[in-house]
Amino acid sequence: MSKPEQTQANPTIPATTANAPDGTQAGKALADTSAAAQLAPATATADAVAPSAAPEQPAPTPSTTQDSPHEGALSSMQGVIELADQLSSFADQLHERIMADIRDHSTGRFPEHTQDVLRALLDDEMLLRQRANSLYADAAAFVIRGLGRPQGQLVGLTRDAAKKIRRIGLIGDATGLVGGLLSLAGAAMAGQPAGVVLALDKIRLHNDALQVLSPTPPTAAA
Amino acid sequence: MLRRIAYWMLLVVTSLLAGCASQGPVSLQEVREFADASARLGGYAELSRRYRDTFEREQPYLAPAAERLARENDARRRAVHDDFVAIQKTLVLYMQTLSLLAGDARYDLSERIDDLGNGLKANADSGLQQRHIAAYTGMSRLLTRVIASGYQNRSVETMVRDGDPDVQVLLEAMISLTRLYYKTNENEKKTVLGIFDVEIPFSNRNSDRMLVTLAKVHYLNKSTEYKLIDRRYELALQGLTKVALGHQKMRENMNRLTSEDVRRMLRTYGRDVRIIRENLSGD
Numbered sequence A: 001m002s003k004p005e006q007t008q009a010n011p012t013i014p015a016t017t018a019n020a021p022d023g024t025q026a027g028k029a030l031a032d033t034s035a036a037a038q039l040a041p042a043t044a045t046a047d048a049v050a051p052s053a054a055p056e057q058p059a060p061t062p063s064t065t066q067d068s069p070h071e072g073a074l075s076s077m078q079g080v081i082e083l084a085d086q087l088s089s090f091a092d093q094l095h096e097r098i099m100a101d102i103r104d105h106s107t108g109r110f111p112e113h114t115q116d117v118l119r120a121l122l123d124d125e126m127l128l129r130q131r132a133n134s135l136y137a138d139a140a141a142f143v144i145r146g147l148g149r150p151q152g153q154l155v156g157l158t159r160d161a162a163k164k165i166r167r168i169g170l171i172g173d174a175t176g177l178v179g180g181l182l183s184l185a186g187a188a189m190a191g192q193p194a195g196v197v198l199a200l201d202k203i204r205l206h207n208d209a210l211q212v213l214s215p216t217p218p219t220a221a222a
Numbered sequence B: 001m002l003r004r005i006a007y008w009m010l011l012v013v014t015s016l017l018a019g020c021a022s023q024g025p026v027s028l029q030e031v032r033e034f035a036d037a038s039a040r041l042g043g044y045a046e047l048s049r050r051y052r053d054t055f056e057r058e059q060p061y062l063a064p065a066a067e068r069l070a071r072e073n074d075a076r077r078r079a080v081h082d083d084f085v086a087i088q089k090t091l092v093l094y095m096q097t098l099s100l101l102a103g104d105a106r107y108d109l110s111e112r113i114d115d116l117g118n119g120l121k122a123n124a125d126s127g128l129q130q131r132h133i134a135a136y137t138g139m140s141r142l143l144t145r146v147i148a149s150g151y152q153n154r155s156v157e158t159m160v161r162d163g164d165p166d167v168q169v170l171l172e173a174m175i176s177l178t179r180l181y182y183k184t185n186e187n188e189k190k191t192v193l194g195i196f197d198v199e200i201p202f203s204n205r206n207s208d209r210m211l212v213t214l215a216k217v218h219y220l221n222k223s224t225e226y227k228l229i230d231r232r233y234e235l236a237l238q239g240l241t242k243v244a245l246g247h248q249k250m251r252e253n254m255n256r257l258t259s260e261d262v263r264r265m266l267r268t269y270g271r272d273v274r275i276i277r278e279n280l281s282g283d
Helices: A004-009 A025-033 A041-053 A077-104 A112-144 A148-172 A177-190 A193-213 B002-019 B029-039 B044-052 B054-061 B064-101 B110-122 B130-202 B206-252 B260-282
Strands: none
Touching: A077 A112, A077 B130, A112 B064, A112 B130, A148 B064, A148 B130, B029 B064, B029 B206, B029 B260, B044 B054, B044 B064, B044 B130, B044 B206, B054 B064, B054 B130, B064 B130, B130 B206, B206 B260
């Protein structure tokens, strides 16, 4: 994709020639990027461009980069995210570099080979963005690891609460406590002692039921 | 007869009062409103879908090498989408249930008790005296309120107290994921817009004019679209953070949920979440 002769022909972007023809540098360059954060933008851009020089190479996934000395930093999700942020930032810097180059052409005319070089750099930028997004996807998968337990617990709690809601309906139910009070009033008005006793039993029953259903430890029912 | 009834009822009330921790006037309205607003927050599910569909949007702008990588990323994003959504579904169900549990629709019986009292008045000639009716109504109202509110209160307390650690873990995960969605979207945006930054200056022949015009219009549309989307990530993050904080505060103040300052605080959280939701659905 990158064309060494044309890259060399463009004096404004000398940095790209450093790694571009040498495909074997690609994986190493990406591994180096996490250390390159402190480098000056121009140097950082040069390193960042390198991976695209050998697009046929397998993508350096975090598992392969973990062999590098940065294993400690990558072992955590935060490390993966930081690396991805750096790749994104290199892509931004590369884009700025391309745009600065375009602005510098005071004539507004771009020879074919200059256009090809700038397009190749844009392709490199897009590759960097894809690699960054790939690391973000890794980090996202990491986020949900181990969430099965809290999810299960919350579902259990929700199910318990739903049961309580169904049972608590007893209070307002026509056959529930209010129903009992209504029968009590009715029986009292009609002067029926048997009805009164029955209604009072009903109220007591619901009271017992509520004690059993109590969310506090089962000692409340005793 | 009536005296005996009154005596019986006094016994029932006393035994019920003994069984329940005595509470002030109980209102779980703020809990209900907060849980309700949290369940309806929105944003996360939509942004999860957007994250899953990243490749569809960026594909036309990708060169072959980048497209190969993008396809791999697409497969990885699709593989975990259901898990991302499941987190939110669990939380929504939790909040909906909490809202129901704290709801007064089922348990506020005072209106029905009032009806009962009115019914008795209508039949006053059956021998019941007005003061008996008043006593009966008052006692039965007290009875039902003590039972219903005490039980309800303790149920809500149990749910919030036992649920909070897991709620916090899941919300934290949703916040982390939303941040990653945002970062991924940033790269998508710059991929989509970047090609025009470079190609428009290259197209400066007279015969390119129409192409350049169309490209500029497309660029304008796309950059507007991404600006609106950026705002949604921001709102979704704000909303999730508010929900996490509100639930934490609710747990911390569980035993003084009836105090005015706690209720006011919870009301504010509920209102904030509702405003964020309105902004999310308004765009």
